[in-house]
Amino acid sequence: MTGVAVLAAWLIGAGxxxxxxxxxAAQPRAEAAxxxxxxDLAGGCEDRTAAxxxxxxxxxxxxxxxxxxxxxxxDQNSYHWGYRNPQTGRIEGFDIDLARAVAKAILGDxxxxxxRTVPTAKRIEAIKTGQVDLIARTMTITxxxxxxxxxxxxxxASGQRLVVPRAAKVTxxxxxxxxxxxxxxxxxxxxxxxxxxxxxxxDVKVVENQLxxxxxxxxxxxxxxxxxxxxxxxxxxxxxTVEQAGGQIAFAHMGIAMKKxxxxxxxxxxxxxxxxxxxxxxxxxYDHWLAASMGADPADxxx
Amino acid sequence: xxxxxxxxxxxxxxxxxxxxxxxxxSQPLSQNAAEIYRSLADADATAASAFLLAGDAPQAVRxxxxxxxxxxxxxxxxxxxxxxxxxxxxxxxxxxxxQLPQYAGLVETAGADNRQGLPLGGAYLRxxxxxxxxxxxxxxxxxxxxxxxxxxGDYADxxxxxxxxxxxxxxxxxxxxxxxVLLLRRTxxxxxxxxxxxxxxxxxxxxxxxxxxxxxxxxxxxxREHGAVPLRTLDQARIEALQSHTAENMDxxxxxxxxxxxARWAALTGALAGxxxxxxxxxxxxxxxxxxxxxxxxxxxxxxxxxxxxxxxxDGRHQAAAKSNEQGDYDAALRTTVGASDDSxxxxxxxxxxxxxRAATAEQTAFTRSAKGTDGVLDAVAAGAAVLxxxxxxxxxxxxxxxxxEYR
Numbered sequence: 001m002t003g004v005a006v007l008a009a010w011l012i013g014a015g016x017x018x019x020x021x022x023x024x025a026a027q028p029r030a031e032a033a034x035x036x037x038x039x040d041l042a043g044g045c046e047d048r049t050a051a052x053x054x055x056x057x058x059x060x061x062x063x064x065x066x067x068x069x070x071x072x073x074x075d076q077n078s079y080h081w082g083y084r085n086p087q088t089g090r091i092e093g094f095d096i097d098l099a100r101a102v103a104k105a106i107l108g109d110x111x112x113x114x115x116r117t118v119p120t121a122k123r124i125e126a127i128k129t130g131q132v133d134l135i136a137r138t139m140t141i142t143x144x145x146x147x148x149x150x151x152x153x154x155x156x157a158s159g160q161r162l163v164v165p166r167a168a169k170v171t172x173x174x175x176x177x178x179x180x181x182x183x184x185x186x187x188x189x190x191x192x193x194x195x196x197x198x199x200x201x202x203d204v205k206v207v208e209n210q211l212x213x214x215x216x217x218x219x220x221x222x223x224x225x226x227x228x229x230x231x232x233x234x235x236x237x238x239x240x241t242v243e244q245a246g247g248q249i250a251f252a253h254m255g256i257a258m259k260k261x262x263x264x265x266x267x268x269x270x271x272x273x274x275x276x277x278x279x280x281x282x283x284x285x286y287d288h289w290l291a292a293s294m295g296a297d298p299a300d301x302x303x
Numbered sequence: 304x305x306x307x308x309x310x311x312x313x314x315x316x317x318x319x320x321x322x323x324x325x326x327x328x329s330q331p332l333s334q335n336a337a338e339i340y341r342s343l344a345d346a347d348a349t350a351a352s353a354f355l356l357a358g359d360a361p362q363a364v365r366x367x368x369x370x371x372x373x374x375x376x377x378x379x380x381x382x383x384x385x386x387x388x389x390x391x392x393x394x395x396x397x398x399x400x401x402q403l404p405q406y407a408g409l410v411e412t413a414g415a416d417n418r419q420g421l422p423l424g425g426a427y428l429r430x431x432x433x434x435x436x437x438x439x440x441x442x443x444x445x446x447x448x449x450x451x452x453x454x455x456g457d458y459a460d461x462x463x464x465x466x467x468x469x470x471x472x473x474x475x476x477x478x479x480x481x482x483x484v485l486l487l488r489r490t491x492x493x494x495x496x497x498x499x500x501x502x503x504x505x506x507x508x509x510x511x512x513x514x515x516x517x518x519x520x521x522x523x524x525x526x527r528e529h530g531a532v533p534l535r536t537l538d539q540a541r542i543e544a545l546q547s548h549t550a551e552n553m554d555x556x557x558x559x560x561x562x563x564x565x566a567r568w569a570a571l572t573g574a575l576a577g578x579x580x581x582x583x584x585x586x587x588x589x590x591x592x593x594x595x596x597x598x599x600x601x602x603x604x605x606x607x608x609x610x611x612x613x614x615x616x617x618d619g620r621h622q623a624a625a626k627s628n629e630q631g632d633y634d635a636a637l638r639t640t641v642g643a644s645d646d647s648x649x650x651x652x653x654x655x656x657x658x659x660x661r662a663a664t665a666e667q668t669a670f671t672r673s674a675k676g677t678d679g680v681l682d683a684v685a686a687g688a689a690v691l692x693x694x695x696x697x698x699x700x701x702x703x704x705x706x707x708x709e710y711r
Contacts, residue, residue: 117559
């Protein structure tokens with residue numbers, strides 16, 4: 001029980017030390033130019049979330065229970081995070097396991113989930129219009145997004161990383177971007193980051209999905225892709241001729257996004273996250289999906 | 304008089320050549336360009352079907368994709384050989400020749416990635432489809448537009464009324480009559496059989512030229528209104544149906560990575576069969592399918608009536624698939640869209656496309672039938688006018704010769 005309490009304290013306490021919390025944690029791995037961007041993007045808004053609670057009497061949770069299925073906005077194109085396995089026809093990945101854990105907690109069955117695919121640029125809209133109960137889709141917690149939606153406590157420490165062809169022999173981020181043609185997904189944190197600091201890029205190509213960047217990179221139409229750390233690893237896992245280059249910048253956290261009014265659901269999901277870490281679910285899912293591409297030791301991602 | 308004959312023959316021959324050009328050259332080229340566009344659009348739709356079915360793709364789907372690429376390549380070679388080297392058409396043919404192998408390569412890569420279970424495959428196919436939609440199909444469309452403009456030009460040339468020859472004919476006639484009136488006054492001889500014959504010959508030539516041209520013109524107008532124009536509307540409808548099918552398949556390929564395909568489906572089917580009614584299920588009517596049917600000859604009409612029914616079924620399938628996808632049942636959406644049964648959207652679309660092809664064949668036959676006689680008529684006009692003019696000249700020489708002899 002003490003373990004759970006400590007984890008809960010960590011989870012919710014991630015931002016209690018104020019805006020500098022996550023940014024300071026990022027310092028050892030972040031590059032020189034990063035802290036300012038990191039603050040602007042993550043900005044310590046992680047602590048705005050509701051305290052974890054197993055209470056299920058709130059209106060939103062009751063509505064989900066009555067419906068008998070949890071509607072989750074996911075991606076079908078993020079390898080190892082949320083993707084459709086063509087062999088089995090099932091949507092699988094780390095984010096999917098997480099969504100099933102929430103369904104299991106609230107509805108008693110990990111299969112009582114309706115997965116609805118949502119394009120990157122439509123994530124906020126899908127929540128605001130109530131098309132989905134929550135979104136588990138490698139979504140970075142930012143202060144800007146907090147204006148429109150509510151986030152759970154962080155479930156994965158992330159940031160931005162550069163992916164480049166191995167042949168380019170890039171050793172750091174500045175070298176990989178200066179004078180180069182970069183690619184980012186529309187409405188992504190990476191796009192926001194390059195808007196703040198273009199790093200001397202010659203051109204920034206904006207596409208619908210970060211995978212489109214890998215296609216363009218393979219075809220030689222762009223030189224580098226800036227994307228979430230998690231997705232950068234997924235790209236490298238799909239194409240052995242590209243690699244992640246330089247360190248992580250714009251340190252941030254991924255969270256489950258929900259409607260602002262659904263505070264009862266946010267609190268319930270936060271409780272699920274506490275339990276998910278405590279019962280080894282998080283680690284098992286990491287080992288299954290991510291260890292091969294992101295490293296055997298998940299310590300960096302648990303910050 | 305001989306000048307009139309020459310001009311009449313020359314103008315009528317020129318029109319006959321233009322009419323022949325319509326039937327043997329510009330219309331087939333224009334139809335070829337439409338066929339190139341159709342093969343490319345079909346390749347795009349079929350590539351998406353094959354991708355969605357992955358390992359389960361039946362041989363027929365793969366064969367259809369290959370056949371589309373082969374047809375496009377063959378027709379491009381034909382178009383390159385038959386259009387002039389300075390023509391705008393060559394530029395678009397070259398663009399398409401360059402991009403066709405690139406496209407095929409992208410589709411292969413997409414399939415290979417997909418078979419390994421990598422989501423990257425879907426991104427590749429979307430890229431390939433984008434190249435098709437945003438670069439290749441517009442080039443094919445420009446090619447078709449160049450050929451259609453050529454066809455319109457030939458129609459105008461063939462149908463132009465031979466005014467110069469007719470005016471000259473009228474002047475000749477007036478001169479002949481004046482000549483006879485003068486002779487009447489001077490010699491008091493009432494009629495010269497030669498001059499009278501010449502007048503009759505010129506009058507006949509003018510009437511022959513006028514009625515022949517008018518008749519050829521009405522044949523051409525007929526072939527255009529009942530052949531070329533409905534065929535163009537039908538081609539348009541066929542393309543819209545195909546492109547709708549592509550959009551519907553690509554929406555599933557994108558797996559939610561993009562919502563552009565759903566919007567494209569709505570726009571294309573709206574043009575094809577009218578926008579959705581307020582209830583979100585039925586169509587308000589109108590659209591190119593109905594338009595193609597309105598101008599269709601008898602044989603094509605039956606095929607188009609069937610096509611309209613099939614569209615309603617297809618529309619229903621599509622809405623069912625979209626609903627499944629919306630509810631998160633991607634596999635059900637996949638089955639409803641590209642499943643092997645004839646009931647799937649794919650099956651219904653294929654039947655619809657066959658009906659449209661049937662209608663197109665019927666209309667092509669009707670066109671050739673009505674346009675074919677035209678160049679013959681115009682050739683006869685030219686020959687007739689020339690013969691009559693020569694007869695008239697002979698008559699004048701004989702008539703005037705006799706009078707002149709009387710003076711000696």
